[in-house]
Amino acid sequence: MRSAFRRTWRRVAHAYHLACARDDAAKRKITIPSGVWVCDHCHEALLELHALREHVRTRHAYI
Ligand SMILES: [Zn+2]
Numbered sequence: 001m002r003s004a005f006r007r008t009w010r011r012v013a014h015a016y017h018l019a020c021a022r023d024d025a026a027k028r029k030i031t032i033p034s035g036v037w038v039c040d041h042c043h044e045a046l047l048e049l050h051a052l053r054e055h056v057r058t059r060h061a062y063i
Pocket of ligand 1: 060
């Protein structure tokens with residue numbers, strides 16, 4: 001029960017993080033083509049969502 005809640009929360013937090021990264025890029029007048037993800041921490045662009053997840057997890061140990 002508790003761990004299920006945690007998994008859901010992590011998903012929500014991650015989605016929020018991605019939305020922020022895109023908003024942030026938009027504010028800086030950077031156009032992100034669909035399918036490209038930009039890391040919110042070091043602004044590295046990654047071509048796949050899976051790659052971004054791995055990147056954030058391994059480089060930044062975020063959530
Ligand atoms: Zn990064």
